[in-house]
Structures are given as structure tokens and as C-alpha cells.
Amino acid sequence: GAGVSQSPSNKVTEKGKDVELRCDPISGHTALYWYRQRLGQGLEFLIYFQGNSAPDKSGLPSDRFSAERTGESVSTLTIQRTQQEDSAVYLCASSFGGGQGDTQYFGPGTRLTVL
Amino acid sequence: QQPVQSPQAVILREGEDAVINCSSSKALYSVHWYRQKHGEAPIFLMILLKGGEQxxxxxxxxxxxxxxxQSSLYLTASQLSYSGTYFCGTVRMDSSYKLIFGSGTRLLVRP
Known part of the structure; x- marks a missing residue:
């Protein structure tokens, strides 16, 4: 497709369960980013990929959060033993390179609700 | 080191102008502006690079x-479609890629 796609669009889970969120970046984009947006708040950086390596994982809130990327393609964000405070919209973005002046294009997000 | 946006909220009548400001205490390489409508992904508006530009x-x-x-976003002769939350994202000189977003400015344009 032409844009960044994410799946699922909505996910409701029970506290303690694991969830996987998927992101398909724009074709040809080498850089991929994950952000979290809590209700009514701004975007919070989680992790950045250049290719399939993640030089910066500093934004991951805890060791329950992990992410992988296959080559310059799909990325998966996994949250283990979900907690209610994990409820948020998880947004993925991609850019052509990972430079300071590169535009990041966002996907529609996955709305995660932890009951 | 989150950039500070002001004002937090603006209500306009269609056709009026608005200015949204974004300031940082750190040296910036670039400033990115996005608009987000409720329940939707942020949409890229523009990027400004160091060196000062318009x-x-x-x-x-x-x-x-x-x-x-400091960066300012100018909305002239506002239209109903301009309603949404405007975010500035900043990339610091000492960071190659990380966008740090402000808390947003809510803009409502009324007929």
C-alpha cells in the first residue's frame, strides 16, 4: 500500500496477557519508529529501527516491552503481561532514512485496551 | 526536554488567524509540525531545518x-477543516532521529 499500515486497529485484552502489534512501513523506508499516545496526551517515543537493528531502545517503558523488525519490512511490538497502564494508542511511523531532517509518516495506530 | 507548546487551546471563527508556538531549551536540528484529528493518525504538515527558515x-x-x-505555525483565514490538535515534534542536534513531541495545541474552528 501507499502508506504505513498497522494491525489490529483495535485490541482488547485482559490484564496479564501478551499482545503483539504489527506495523508495515512504507516500501523503501529504512527507518521505523514506535510511539505511544495515552488518551488526551502527546506522542511518546518508544523505539527506533534502522533496517532491522534498533540502536535506541531507551523509550521502552519496561522489560515487558520488546520489538523486532524483519529486514526493512514488518515490525512487531510485543507487550508481555499487559497492565492497565499499557492502555493507549500505539503508533508506528516510517521514514526514508533515519536522519534528523527526514519526515516521519504515521500509520493509523492500534488502540490497546487492557481490562 | 519536551518542547513547550502554546497556547494549549484556541477557538476561532472561520476566517480568523491563529499562531501556535513551540519552544525548546535544547539546540534543535529540525522542527516537525503535525495535525491530528480525533481518532486519526497525525498528518505531516511541514518540517523546518536548522539555519532558520520559513x-x-x-x-x-x-x-x-x-x-x-522557537518555531511558530501560522494559520491564516482558518477553515473548518483546520480543527484538530497540532503537535510540534523536535529533533535535537545531539540526536539523529528521535522526535520529541510537545503536548499539543487544540484548535477548534467554528462557523
């Missing part, structure tokens, strides 16, 4: 004052 398209423009580390 950009614009249609009735939306922005400036970046490198000396002050």
Missing part, C-alpha cells in the same frame, strides 16, 4: 528561529 503552503506556514530555538 515554509508554507496554502494558508498554513511556519517559521523556525534558530537563535531562540
Amino acid at each position: 515554509k508554507g503552503h496554502d494558508k498554513i506556514s511556519a517559521s523556525f528561529n534558530e537563535k531562540k530555538q
Whole structure:
């Protein structure tokens, strides 16, 4: 497709369960980013990929959060033993390179609700 | 080190102008402006790079004052479609890629 796609669009889970969120970046984009947006708040950086390596994982809130990327393609964000405070919209973005002046294009997000 | 946006909220009548400001205490390489409508992904508006510059398209423009580390977004002759939350994202000189977003400015344009 032409844009960044994410799946699922909505996910409701029970506290303690694991969830996987998927992101398909724009074709040809080498850089991929994950952000979290809590209700009514701004975007919070989680992790950045250049290719399939993640030089910066500093934004991951805890060791329950992990992410992988296959080559310059799909990325998966996994949250283990979900907690209610994990409820948020998880947004993925991609850019052509990972430079300071590169535009990041966002996907529609996955709305995660932890009951 | 989150950039500070002001005002937090603006209500306009259609056709009025607005200015949204974004300032940082750190040296910036670039400032990115996005608009987000409720329940949707942020949409890219424009990016401004260090060196100080101005950009614009249609009735939306922005400036970046490198000396002050401040960017302003100008909305001229506002339209109903301009309603949404505007976020600035900043990339610091000492960071190659990380966008740090402000808390947003909610804009409502009324008929």
C-alpha cells in the first residue's frame, strides 16, 4: 500500500496477557519508529529501527516491552503481561532514512485496551 | 526536554488567524509540525531545518528561529477543516532521529 499500515486497529485484552502489534512501513523506508499516545496526551517515543537493528531502545517503558523488525519490512511490538497502564494508542511511523531532517509518516495506530 | 507548546487551546471563527508556538531549551536540528484529528493518525504538515527558515503552503506556514530555538505555525483565514490538535515534534542536534513531541495545541474552528 501507499502508506504505513498497522494491525489490529483495535485490541482488547485482559490484564496479564501478551499482545503483539504489527506495523508495515512504507516500501523503501529504512527507518521505523514506535510511539505511544495515552488518551488526551502527546506522542511518546518508544523505539527506533534502522533496517532491522534498533540502536535506541531507551523509550521502552519496561522489560515487558520488546520489538523486532524483519529486514526493512514488518515490525512487531510485543507487550508481555499487559497492565492497565499499557492502555493507549500505539503508533508506528516510517521514514526514508533515519536522519534528523527526514519526515516521519504515521500509520493509523492500534488502540490497546487492557481490562 | 519536551518542547513547550502554546497556547494549549484556541477557538476561532472561520476566517480568523491563529499562531501556535513551540519552544525548546535544547539546540534543535529540525522542527516537525503535525495535525491530528480525533481518532486519526497525525498528518505531516511541514518540517523546518536548522539555519532558520520559513515554509508554507496554502494558508498554513511556519517559521523556525534558530537563535531562540522557537518555531511558530501560522494559520491564516482558518477553515473548518483546520480543527484538530497540532503537535510540534523536535529533533535535537545531539540526536539523529528521535522526535520529541510537545503536548499539543487544540484548535477548534467554528462557523
